[in-house]
Amino acid sequence: MENIDYARVFGEIADLLEIQGANPFRIRAYRNGARTIETLSQPIESLLADEEARLEDLPGIGKDLAGKIRELHETGELNFLNELRREVPASLVQIMHIPGLGPKRARQLWDGLEITSVEELEEAAKAGALEELPGFGPTLQERILKGIVELKARAGRFKLADADIYVHPLLEYLRKAGGLADLEVAGSYRRRCETVGDIDILATSSGESPLMDHFVAYRDVQEVLAKGPTKSSLRLKGGLQVDLRLVPRESYGAAMAYFTGSKAHNIVIRGIGRERGLKINEYGVFEGERLVCGRTEEEVYAAIDLPWVPPELREDRGEFDAARAGRLPESLRLDDIRGDLQMHTTYSDGRQSAAEMVEACRERGYEYMAITDHSPSLAMTGIKAEDFERQYAEIDELQEKHDDIRILKSCEVDILEDGSLDLGDDILALMDFVVIAVHSKFNMSRADMTRRITGAMRHPKVNALAHPTGRLINRREPYPVDVEELVKVACDQGLMLELNAQPDRLDLRDFHLQMAREAGVKIVISTDAHRAAELDYMRYGVDQARRGWLERADVGNTYALEEFLKLLEK
DNA sequence: GCCGTTTTCGGCCCGACTGTTTTCAGTCG
Numbered sequence: 386m387e388n389i390d391y392a393r394v395f396g397e398i399a400d401l402l403e404i405q406g407a408n409p410f411r412i413r414a415y416r417n418g419a420r421t422i423e424t425l426s427q428p429i430e431s432l433l434a435d436e437e438a439r440l441e442d443l444p445g446i447g448k449d450l451a452g453k454i455r456e457l458h459e460t461g462e463l464n465f466l467n468e469l470r471r472e473v474p475a476s477l478v479q480i481m482h483i484p485g486l487g488p489k490r491a492r493q494l495w496d497g498l499e500i501t502s503v504e505e506l507e508e509a510a511k512a513g514a515l516e517e518l519p520g521f522g523p524t525l526q527e528r529i530l531k532g533i534v535e536l537k538a539r540a541g542r543f544k545l546a547d548a549d550i551y552v553h554p555l556l557e558y559l560r561k562a563g564g565l566a567d568l569e570v571a572g573s574y575r576r577r578c579e580t581v582g583d584i585d586i587l588a589t590s591s592g593e594s595p596l597m598d599h600f601v602a603y604r605d606v607q608e609v610l611a612k613g614p615t616k617s618s619l620r621l622k623g624g625l626q627v628d629l630r631l632v633p634r635e636s637y638g639a640a641m642a643y644f645t646g647s648k649a650h651n652i653v654i655r656g657i658g659r660e661r662g663l664k665i666n667e668y669g670v671f672e673g674e675r676l677v678c679g680r681t682e683e684e685v686y687a688a689i690d691l692p693w694v695p696p697e698l699r700e701d702r703g704e705f706d707a708a709r710a711g712r713l714p715e716s717l718r719l720d721d722i723r724g725d726l727q728m729h730t731t732y733s734d735g736r737q738s739a740a741e742m743v744e745a746c747r748e749r750g751y752e753y754m755a756i757t758d759h760s761p762s763l764a765m766t767g768i769k770a771e772d773f774e775r776q777y778a779e780i781d782e783l784q785e786k787h788d789d790i791r792i793l794k795s796c797e798v799d800i801l802e803d804g805s806l807d808l809g810d811d812i813l814a815l816m817d818f819v820v821i822a823v824h825s826k827f828n829m830s831r832a833d834m835t836r837r838i839t840g841a842m843r844h845p846k847v848n849a850l851a852h853p854t855g856r857l858i859n860r861r862e863p864y865p866v867d868v869e870e871l872v873k874v875a876c877d878q879g880l881m882l883e884l885n886a887q888p889d890r891l892d893l894r895d896f897h898l899q900m901a902r903e904a905g906v907k908i909v910i911s912t913d914a915h916r917a918a919e920l921d922y923m924r925y926g927v928d929q930a931r932r933g934w935l936e937r938a939d940v941g942n943t944y945a946l947e948e949f950l951k952l953l954e955k
Numbered sequence: 956g957c958c959g960t961t962t963t964c965g966g967c968c969c970g971a972c973t974g975t976t977t978t979c980a981g982t983c984g
Contacts, residue, residue, distance in 0.1 A: 409967090411956050411957090412956090413956085413957090414956035414957055414967095415956075417956090417957080418956085444957095445956090445957065445958095446957085447958080448956090448957095449956060450956075450957085484983085485973090485974095485983095486981095486982085487981060487982050487983085488981095489981060489982085490981070490982085519975090520975065520976090520981080521975090524973085524974060525975085572984090582984095583984090610973095611971090611973070612972095613971075613972065615971075616971060616972070618972090628984085644984085648984075652967090652968060654968095655968050656967090656968085659968090664968095665968090666968080666970075667969090667970075668970095
């Protein structure tokens with residue numbers, strides 16, 4: 386079982402307990418446990434195998450949860466969960482995913498109308514049967530019907546880059562409202578999470594502002610979900626929900642901290658405040674009734690003797706210890722990046738020529754780049770074996786013309802089913818930089834896939850492993866692979882692991898990056914651009930790297946050309 | 956259910972908005 390499987394079990398237990406009306410703190414304990422496991426930088430399985438390691442040392446995992454983890458590990462199931470499922474229909478959990486319905490109303494639907502599934506709920510709502518229940522009016526019934534339609538239509542959360550498409554024009558529009566002092570996005574968007582559930586925008590005004598009226602009059606509004614003087618919510622036509630809050634100027638920092646989250650980070654902040662007799666909320670830091678500070682985030686952190694924490698690190702994944710010790714990572718910046726090491730041209734499935742890609746990289750001020758067309762085994766897509774000579778001659782010509790950028794001869798070499806490479810040593814010998822990746826046969830066992838990839842990694846010519854888990858956000862799960870083992874082999878072989886910056890890949894994930902950093906494995910952030918404009922995906926890679934605690938020295942393509950080339954020596 | 960340099964018991968973040976009802980419970984973040 387993967388960490389995520391353990392986390393899902395605890396999440397389901399929490400949901401079912403919630404419907405039962407169990408002690409809220411007991412429910413939270415399961416959610417905390419799920420979160421700890423999900424974001425662990427190593428597999429639970431390896432902890433279980435380690436004599437030294439104690440599950441109980443993990444935050445939020447006590448004797449009970451540790452016991453349940455062991456039971457799951459040993460038997461593949463959990464008695465407690467099976468019992469719960471006998472008591473509460475598991476399909477009720479789906480009902481809670483409909484906006485407006487929580488555990489209490491789910492329970493009401495079950496008790497009052499024997500509704501246990503979304504389908505039954507839809508039927509009952511269409512028949513107007515929900516109004517029989519106390520607290521269920523016609524508005525709520527309508528909302529539920531709409532929610533069901535949306536639940537079916539909307540597959541998961543918005544990718545960060547997709548959200549960006551909506552956020553920039555909206556901000557531009559909101560700035561025209563007049564009377565505004567500040568306007569910024571908070572929430573998971575500001576933390577640069579790979580996906581966002583909604584957009585939280587924060588504003589302050591210097592006096593009367595027509596902001597809320599202006600907001601709900603936006604051209605792309607599909608539905609106004611709520612409108613008040615300090616908080617309004619709407620859904621945009623693309624389906625993205627946007628919350629806007631107006632706070633007093635003196636509370637801006639406190640509100641920014643509060644609405645940036647994460648929730649887990651905020652709970653710790655408030656806890657530290659409470660220890661010092663301070664109440665910290667979205668309006669400021671208070672001593673009794675007296676406002677101590679709150680104008681800036683720095684003030685809020687300073688009130689509890691911490692340095693300002695970059696939003697990308699606010700996940701309660703060690704940032705508090707690091708902050709106290711003065712060891713917060715120095716966040717990577719986009720302009721630290723000196724080269725892009727995965728991109729495609731018309732030789733394979735790219736849309737633009739090598740000359741155009743070189744020009745685009747020069748425009749971005751890069752010192753070096755690698756042209757990495759797919760290898761021949763990708764039928765219809767890969768570069769033809771006989772074309773290597775021609776492409777590399779073309780690169781030589783381009784190199785002649787430009788002395789301000791080094792063009793590395795390369796290839797994204799396919800890892801075949803048996804772990805061998807798609808190209809022979811004669812062609813590999815022509816390359817300055819060799820990237821390998823899996824593109825087919827995803828349905829192998831975890832052990833076989835890990836063996837396949839690590840086998841390829843051991844080839845002496847290989848420099849980097851691209852998109853190591855193969856996942857596509859919201860579309861495809863990662864293929865089963867032991868990332869910890871990949872990190873280990875990368876370390877042994879002096880290989881770099883790629884952080885693929887395509888917005889639907891972002892592969893490796895943030896906690897994998899932390900794992901690699903701790904092992905001393907260098908990461909290379911590459912856009913995998915298939916056209917020049919996609920070179921700008923680099924910013925999403927840098928965002929993800931920041932979430933993974935990477936500093937400049939951890940990232941291969943922040944090194945100057947000569948140092949970078951030295952990293953390739955084995 | 957977890958946690959602990961005030962505690963092994965008694966805490967555990969808390970305010971805004973909605974729909975419903977008539978003073979507030981439920982949901983959400």
